[in-house]
Amino acid sequence: MKVKIIERNILNPSAEIEASKMELTPITDTISKISLFNNTKPNADVILNTIAENSDDINFVYVKKPAGAPATVEQIKKASEADISILALGDCGSCTTWVILDAIKLENNGIPTISICSHKFSTFAHELAKSHGIENLRILEIEHPIAGQSPEQVEIKVKKILPKIKDLLKLHKK
Amino acid sequence: MGNKNNEIKTNDNACGCLIDDLIGENLENKKNKREKLENNRLCGSQESDLEVYVDPDNEKVSYDYYMRKLTDGLPIIPPTKERLLKCLQYTDQDPNDVIAILPPRQGKATMEKIVINSIMAGCIPAFIPVITCAIQAISREEFNLPGVNATTHPAAICIILNGPVSREIAINSSVGCLGPGNIANATIGRALRLCLMNLAGAVPGIGDHATMGSPAKYSFCFGEAENENPWTPLQVERGFNKNTSTVTVMAVDAPHNVNDHRSRTAEELLDTIIHTAAVSGSNNSHVPGEFLLIMGPEHAKTVADDGWEKNDIKNYIHENAIVPVELADRGGRKLDEQWIADGEVKITRSPEDVVLVVAGGAGRHTMIAHGFGTSSESVTLPLTFKDGSPLHSIQDYKNQKIIE
Numbered sequence: 001m002k003v004k005i006i007e008r009n010i011l012n013p014s015a016e017i018e019a020s021k022m023e024l025t026p027i028t029d030t031i032s033k034i035s036l037f038n039n040t041k042p043n044a045d046v047i048l049n050t051i052a053e054n055s056d057d058i059n060f061v062y063v064k065k066p067a068g069a070p071a072t073v074e075q076i077k078k079a080s081e082a083d084i085s086i087l088a089l090g091d092c093g094s095c096t097t098w099v100i101l102d103a104i105k106l107e108n109n110g111i112p113t114i115s116i117c118s119h120k121f122s123t124f125a126h127e128l129a130k131s132h133g134i135e136n137l138r139i140l141e142i143e144h145p146i147a148g149q150s151p152e153q154v155e156i157k158v159k160k161i162l163p164k165i166k167d168l169l170k171l172h173k174k
Numbered sequence: 175m176g177n178k179n180n181e182i183k184t185n186d187n188a189c190g191c192l193i194d195d196l197i198g199e200n201l202e203n204k205k206n207k208r209e210k211l212e213n214n215r216l217c218g219s220q221e222s223d224l225e226v227y228v229d230p231d232n233e234k235v236s237y238d239y240y241m242r243k244l245t246d247g248l249p250i251i252p253p254t255k256e257r258l259l260k261c262l263q264y265t266d267q268d269p270n271d272v273i274a275i276l277p278p279r280q281g282k283a284t285m286e287k288i289v290i291n292s293i294m295a296g297c298i299p300a301f302i303p304v305i306t307c308a309i310q311a312i313s314r315e316e317f318n319l320p321g322v323n324a325t326t327h328p329a330a331i332c333i334i335l336n337g338p339v340s341r342e343i344a345i346n347s348s349v350g351c352l353g354p355g356n357i358a359n360a361t362i363g364r365a366l367r368l369c370l371m372n373l374a375g376a377v378p379g380i381g382d383h384a385t386m387g388s389p390a391k392y393s394f395c396f397g398e399a400e401n402e403n404p405w406t407p408l409q410v411e412r413g414f415n416k417n418t419s420t421v422t423v424m425a426v427d428a429p430h431n432v433n434d435h436r437s438r439t440a441e442e443l444l445d446t447i448i449h450t451a452a453v454s455g456s457n458n459s460h461v462p463g464e465f466l467l468i469m470g471p472e473h474a475k476t477v478a479d480d481g482w483e484k485n486d487i488k489n490y491i492h493e494n495a496i497v498p499v500e501l502a503d504r505g506g507r508k509l510d511e512q513w514i515a516d517g518e519v520k521i522t523r524s525p526e527d528v529v530l531v532v533a534g535g536a537g538r539h540t541m542i543a544h545g546f547g548t549s550s551e552s553v554t555l556p557l558t559f560k561d562g563s564p565l566h567s568i569q570d571y572k573n574q575k576i577i578e
Contacts, residue, residue, distance in 0.1 A: 002223045002224070003223065003224045003225075003226055004222065004223075004224065004225045004226070005226050005228055006225055006226065006227050006228070007227075007228055007229075007230050007231075008227050008228065008229055008230060008252075008254040008255070008256065009254065009255065010230055010235055010252045010253055010254060011253045011254065011255065011258060011286075011290045012290070013239075013244055013253060013287065013290045013291050013294060013368065013372040013373075014244065014281075014287075014372050014373075015276070015279070015281030015282050015283060015284070015287050015372065015373040015374075016281070016282045016284075017279060017280055017281060017282070018275045018280045018281070018282055020280070039507070040507050040508035041506060041507065041508075042506070042508075066507065066548065066549065067506055067507040067549075068318070068321045068325060068327075068461075068506070068507065068546070068547070068549040069318055069321055069548065069549040069550075070318075092325065092326040092327075092383065092506060093321075093323075093324035093325040093326045093327075093382070093383030093384070094320075094321035094322070094324050094325035094326070094327070094549065095506065095507075096324065096383075097277075097278060097320045097321055097323075097324040097325075098320070098321060101320060121383070124278075124324070124380070124381070124383065127278070127380075127381075128278050128324075131277075131278060131279050131280045131375075132280065147506070
């Protein structure tokens with residue numbers, strides 16, 4: 001008689017992903033109003049104000065939202081009163097999460113977005129957008145760190161990404 | 175026989191049968207003999223004569239899963255189908271039922287996947303209903319799991335059990351309840367963490383960005399010592415019957431001790447707690463919110479003997495746990511003007527934000543744990559069957575299976 005020793009199979013603990021797919025809202029050719037969606041992270045206001053100061057002939061709507069939690073319905077509504085919304089800042093785990101998830105809400109509402117995240121968190125931002133079915137969400141990297149920096153130091157970092165923002169906003173055509 | 179390298183050489187055709195058996199068998203069954211000759215074998219033994227199933231090697235599986243980032247770094251129990259089936263006796267959910275979709279990865283937390291991770295954590299089958307309930311609780315919108323999982327803040331998820339089931343599974347609510355030493359406390363919290371890593375994708379550096387992490391992320395689970403509580407236990411305070419078994423989840427820092435051996439009045443003792451709690455650097459200081467207070471039974475008795483009710487304690491802490499604004503406004507989010515009064519900030523939004531439970535053994539200690547601020551609310555859910563009817567005993571599931 002032969003005895004066969006069989007090792008039991010082990011099961012996979014990983015989850016399947018809830019598949020979803022959504023389209024990016026296109027940016028219009030003529031932008032006249034931008035909502036600046038500030039999650040009140042340190043220097044998020046400096047980033048958004050620097051963008052505003054360098055964008056001529058544009059009107060701005062200023063909206064504040066929580067950093068580590070979702071924006072309220074009213075805040076989303078106010079941020080939607082523009083041709084596009086620029087969200088800042090994702091420079092930590094929970095704030096990056098809610099910059100991206102609130103940007104997705106706006107995209108769902110038909111408002112195109114640009115999310116600004118520090119380069120230390122941009123990989124996570126892209127992965128998060130991908131897991132929500134919008135892999136090509138517009139995410140702009142700014143050099144980390146932003147918190148604990150002087151406004152002048154932050155302005156230098158913002159100016160490095162201004163050309164990309166202008167490209168996305170098609171402002172160079174004006 | 176061993177060769178010079180001490181390697182034992184064996185013939186692939188060797189079956190281990192005694193020569194007497196081989197002769198006997200050959201005489202009895204000529205057909206069989208022919209087959210054996212064709213196969214160049216000595217006897218009719220087949221590999222399937224006797225199949226013995228053995229558990230996979232723990233060390234090997236633990237290492238393999240660790241290298242694939244599927245563990246918390248500690249060894250695991252290999253999740254086999256046999257163990258899965260035993261655990262499924264303690265739920266009326268189908269294995270493919272999706273209990274929740276867990277962010278950031280948007281993983282489907284099916285019943286089967288929750289059980290697999292619980293097995294890996296070392297849970298016994300009777301713990302499965304508690305873990306399932308905890309998964310349901312953390313997926314509530316107000317808990318803000320996307321933020322709690324991804325934050326750079328060291329937010330752990332504390333699980334507090336109340337009611338008969340907590341006693342039935344013998345969770346520790348007494349001496350050493352925050353660990354180590356009890357299988358329920360150690361493995362239920364660990365099971366939730368493995369679910370967060372493997373189902374939600376909260377893997378450190380990938381979906382969990384806690385700057386340094388926290389020892390409380392390995393497991394932070396205990397029962398309330400309801401018999402030591404001079405006031406109402408947590409589930410009753412939150413609207414459930416005292417015979418209802420509940421699971422409360424709360425996003426908190428690791429606990430911090432409050433050592434007070436000398437206070438004899440409620441006010442003195444609560445002042446010690448307040449001065450331990452009212453610190454800058456916690457989320458409560460710049461985004462006031464919930465705050466966990468695990469009061470030791472001896473401290474609870476001192477306060478109750480002084481005639482203080484639970485609401486008196488909550489009110490006193492809310493009114494007096496204050497941080498100067500210049501120290502409070504140093505957190506990640508800008509301190510909102512609404513929380514500032516006379517240059518100071520209360521660390522809670524209201525007395526209800528003081529989540530007070532009684533637990534622990536002898537000794538004059540209390541534990542506090544700051545919350546995740548305004549960004550997360552604790553959730554208390556009752557243990558129920560799939561149809562929402564209450565679970566009175568952990569054995570109810572097994573009894574139901576027998577009836578079916």
